[in-house]
Amino acid sequence: MSRVELSRAIKRYGATQVIHGIDLEIDEGEFCVFVGPSGCGKSTLLRMIAGLEETSDGTIRIGARDVTRVDAADRGVAMVFQTYALYPHMTVEENMGFGLRMNGHAKDEIQQKVDEAAGILKLEDYLSRKPKALSGGQRQRVAIGRAIVRGPEVFLFDEPLSNLDAELRVDMRVEIARLHKEIGATMIYVTHDQVEAMTLADKIVVLRAGHIEQVGAPMDLYNDPDNRFVAGFIGSPSMNFLRGTVTADGVEVPGLGRTLQPKVTLPPDGTAVQIGVRPEHLKLTEGTALRVDLTEALGGVSYAYLVAETGERMIVEDRRRERIGMDTRADITCDPGDIFVFDAETEQRIR
């Protein structure tokens, strides 16, 4: 168990810079999730920590050591890959013990550690099988087992659940959470799935285009996003945004055909802004401002897809028993405290 510290970490491929001076601290035993859209550099950042990508500039520290120029094998990290990356010619047991074998550990010590990890992951019955004879979920458990056996200071997960089907993904997510509780090691986890991020993380790092957009606990990001990107990325379905202009009375929103009074310190009159409201904070009411384009019933909850006169689209969570008909007209209300305001140009939050 160790803390991980990045300062001004930069990655360049030739002239193209993909990671722009990341400063980040991950505490001992923390479960940290890197999340962001594809191409945002989250995997690259993880691979820089693993030592699989060279760090062009800046430093990476694990525990007390500066590991920026240290070989992957000597950083005290273990990684779980999206494709599992199990050695196909070795049995489960050999796969899990391979790292220790390469580092010259004694046979009975390897055996003991493999058995221990197999116990934690309930893999005892599969030890003599080859990866080919395992299901996707079992393979991923072996990959996690291989990481545990090495007893690393930091566990790294690179989109480990992306290749699993939906149901298994939920099971494995729970299992990874349980594992973290059980061994309490520092873990860094990369995903593009914000549900995984929200459920697993102690700390979420939202990345976009090689920059950190915001770092914080899951609920902090949800309740208090710094900018429009984070607000839109965290939460499912994502936040609704409508164009508006600041006036003397509040924010005039053409899409709703009225002026809202959000509880924020508004900038000078005439400033272009965007207001954001989460689907779960909106209520459907009688009215004619919006057209119901489509409704989706998921059982306990249904979602109404609304279109404004301006063409802007919104999603409203509807917990009433009766579904609203398609192509009818409706209006929405919400608590003024639930309205977020963002600068239209800089996309920064106006508080």
Place this chain on the structure above:
Amino acid sequence: MSNAKSPLQRLNETQSAYLLLLPFLLTYGLFLIYPFFRGVWISLHDWNLLQVAFNPDAKQFVGLDNYVRVMWGRNIEWSPWARPVLQVLGLLGVVASVALNRTRRLTSLTSVALGLAGAALFLISGVHAGEEGRWFDRRFWPTVGNTVLFVGLTVPGVTISALLIAAALNRETRAMSLLRTLFFLSQVLSVTVVTLIWQIMFSPRQGLIANITELAGGSPINWLTDERFAMAAIVIATIWWSLGIAMILFLAGLQDISKDLFEAGALDNCTGVRAFWHITLPNLKRTITLVIILQIILHFQVFGQSHLMTQGGPNDETQVLVRYIYQTAFRDSELGRASAMAVFLFVIMGAFSVVQFLVGREEND
């Protein structure tokens, strides 16, 4: 309505499949199946090429006489110490196969193959002409031995060097693709050009190798006429010639190995030579088997190198089976006997094809 269809459209799927296969089946039958059975038939006759050409009735059915004439002799005996070195080697193979199978280091099929090969070596090399005895054809078995030696040197040579070159060139830079092309280039040369190049290379007066030996202070070796070096010279030229296709197969196999495996290896402290040993080689097993068996089948048919570089000499040291078949048939006009040897060669290569088939099937399980 069906009258409106053309005759082709009236065929069902099976019929059209046969129609489309017909050109291939005709060619295959005419140029491979028929000549093969014709060859077996000829091998059962006393068939002089020139006499039969002028008078088709000049042949005579002799049953298996040609095979006996080629492979057997008078007073042939078997003893367990006729050729101690080879026979002990064969026995060691049998012992190793049993031991490795017991300790589960080998799959059952591989160990059976090793055991059979060992037993065959032990039994076959124990056969010898007894007192007052002699082989009917003194040159046949030494020629087979030369061919096996040639295959035994060339195949590992090609496989190992192609594998090392492929591993070194498996990178996506322009220099590497240029080098890949260069290494493949020798493959497209014909055997005449290859032998010419190497005759010059091996020449004791002007050859590159002689120049290097002289620079190092040694006296130049007369590669092609020295009994100790002639076979080596042919093997070296052949390895250079047939590297390319093996290298391409290995490159394809290497690119099939997921990069993630090497990254997992890097985290497991397994890089460089160790990664080659623990990750690359096991994952290339299928390609290696394929290359070895293809090369065995290919090189058993060696002819041009021996015929053009050394003319089978010195003292028959580089006489190989196909060249002997060629001489028996077209110089000595003994078509029947030559066909019997050709059938023998077919059986050997057929056996290796069966091995390839079995190994491929086992890998799929």
